Amino acid sequence: MAFWERYPSPPSLEGVSVKQLTIFLLEASSNTCSVKKASEILKLVKEDGNTVREHQETRDFLVKSIVRDISFKKQEMRYVERELKGLMSLLDVQLDTMPGIDLVTASALIAEIGDVRRFPNANKLARFAGIAPVYFGSGGKGREQKSKQGNRALHTLFYNLAVQQVQVAKGSKLPRNPVFHAYYQRKLKEGKTKGQALVCIMRRLVNIIYGMMKHKTTYELPIIKEEEVFNKV
Incomplete structure (x- = not known):
């Protein structure tokens, strides 16, 4: 500049x-x-x-x-971010304690979800975000397909967050979130495509975000040994 x-x-x-x-x-x-x-x-x-x-x-x-x-x-x-920090402190929602969620992403999630208590459970939030699969069929026969409905802005936020959870640092080669990285690799070994595996992560993220917002808790990365991460890759 x-x-x-x-x-x-x-x-x-x-x-x-x-x-x-x-x-x-x-x-x-x-x-x-x-x-x-x-x-x-x-x-x-x-x-x-x-x-x-x-x-x-x-x-x-x-x-x-x-x-x-x-x-x-x-x-x-910078002015907007300063204002957002003030608003976030009033809401006392600590989404930015999770890897991949910064101030802007946390604000966007809250803006799209609103009062999380309007959703009785995480399943309702997943359906609202268009992440839960939709059943097509009748007479006891049918199949589940990826939903193209729901809040697309919220769906995109969860998708981008899922991608960040499985990313590996260029320098250290260590995954940003070892737990989700191992889960992603396991889904690929089960025969799922990369897209399907990401949807599985998105669905888990909905559960986590729902719980964090409802109970105003921080995200605590589960402890996993380094050798366990690489053994699952």
Whole structure:
């Protein structure tokens, strides 16, 4: 953001030395960008040659305008998040204690579910979210199919949350939620597709979210030994 605001186009770097650009980048990036990065940028600009276009000043103005707009929206997001934190503390619902649920996701879940007490049990909430299967048939014969009804926004929230539960960290290769990861792998071994396995996780998540909201409890990750996780993969 700082770079594009100061240097909206290659011509704006004309006459800038490696040392000058390095000092700017170090300050703007909290010392994460080095001399190497500054050298690479100036090298690429030199290789491109003259890139000045018609109405270049107007083009630069537009780039800076976009940066200012993004900066304004980021500031507004901070204001909104601060307001959300206040509202969440009043509700005393601790959904963000569960891996994969941040302030925004927790707020979205509460907004879509509303007062969880309006659902007699987790099954009703699952049906409301379109996660519970629907039975098609008559005369004692039929089959269950995935529901395409229900609150689709809430369904999407549970789907994204389910995906995060089975993700594995790139660095450590450890699953974010070992219990759900092991459960997901077990469902795949049972012959279910990835989509079907995720639906199973979504249904379990409904039970957990329902209980956390109804009883205002925190999420406690069940203890599972590391070797048990990898043995189930």
